[in-house]
Amino acid sequence: MSTLTFVGIGPGDPNLIPPLAQTAIENAHAIYGYAPYLALLPKTWCIGKSLYPSGMRQEEERVLAALHSAHSGIPTVLVCSGDPGVYALAGLGYTISAQHKIDVPIQVIPGIPALCAAAALVGAPLVHDFASVSLSDLLTPWERIAKRLDYASKADFVLVLYNPRSHGRPHLLEKALALLAHNLGPHCPVALVTNAYRAKQHIAIHTLETLPCEEVSMLSILIVGNSQTTVVGHALVTPRGYRCERTAHTP
Numbered sequence: 543m544s545t546l547t548f549v550g551i552g553p554g555d556p557n558l559i560p561p562l563a564q565t566a567i568e569n570a571h572a573i574y575g576y577a578p579y580l581a582l583l584p585k586t587w588c589i590g591k592s593l594y595p596s597g598m599r600q601e602e603e604r605v606l607a608a609l610h611s612a613h614s615g616i617p618t619v620l621v622c623s624g625d626p627g628v629y630a631l632a633g634l635g636y637t638i639s640a641q642h643k644i645d646v647p648i649q650v651i652p653g654i655p656a657l658c659a660a661a662a663l664v665g666a667p668l669v670h671d672f673a674s675v676s677l678s679d680l681l682t683p684w685e686r687i688a689k690r691l692d693y694a695s696k697a698d699f700v701l702v703l704y705n706p707r708s709h710g711r712p713h714l715l716e717k718a719l720a721l722l723a724h725n726l727g728p729h730c731p732v733a734l735v736t737n738a739y740r741a742k743q744h745i746a747i748h749t750l751e752t753l754p755c756e757e758v759s760m761l762s763i764l765i766v767g768n769s770q771t772t773v774v775g776h777a778l779v780t781p782r783g784y785r786c787e788r789t790a791h792t793p
Contacts, residue, residue: 546612546646547619548626548635550653555739556584558659562651566619574608575621582740583621599680605634612646625655629676629704657702660735660763663745665777667733667765671699672780677714678705684714691718695725700771700780703764707755715755722766723750733765733778734758747778 547566552558567573567587573580577595596604605620612618622630632650639648661668673694677687694701701722707715722730728751736744736759748754750766758764771780781787 543646544612544615544617545649546608546635547649547651548622548630548632549619549651550622550625550627550630550655551579551582552624552654553656553659553739554582554623554737556582558654558739560651560653563653566649566651567621570617570619572608572611572616572618573621574604574611574618576604576623579621579623582623601631601634602638605631605638606642609635609639609642609644609646613644622653623656624659625653626650627652628655628657628674656704656738656763657765659738660702660733660765663735663738663743664733664747664765665774665779667700667767667771667778667780668702669782670768670770670780672702673699674702674704676704677707677711677718679711679714684717687714688717688721691721692725695722695766698768698770700768701764701766703766705760706762706764707758708760712755715758719750719753719755726750726766726769731767731771731773731778733767734762735765736762738763747773747776 549563549566551563570591572592574594577597580593580595608618608620620631624630626632627650635648657674675687675690679687728749730750732748732750732753734746734748767778767780771778
């Protein structure tokens, strides 16, 4: 029996892969993951290893295969983008292990989550309280997503929107923006980051009213400001409440 290690490789740039994740990948004999994520790994790390790429919506099969691999004694890693515990597969690993009674040690190595990568590229929008919501209704019904958006925006959280728009459900982004504009006002700033730290990276700051939905994809992260968030030069900034910040905003 060996350990199944879930590794987070961050947003995509190999320079942002944590050293612990690199070590786990280099020590593994079998590497499982969503095919586009495996393609982000440096080739030199994968020499002499067995790679098992799989497609979208094959998450359960991927995790089960990796568990069986580790159970057979093969040092195994399962690669996730961002962080394995943030909209990724670490939780599924524990669940499937218990359901199928595959008793193998599970290790989780953190990575830089997409929300941190996106925030760094647009300034400092997450330095105070924030919430993240996925707009994908594949695993969560839209009614529950809308409820979370409504409550979080009314509570004045900065909002990070994952999986904002796909070809199969482009209308959900429009519905989300309308809901948020009702609570926050149409001029609330929104940062759009697509392909953070990857080829074809795109960064722009809009408002809820002017956001071009056709430019948003599953490779995008949206950061919606709260009532305190401002645009400073080309950066989106949410104040934490330090004395100098309060003084700067005093008439």
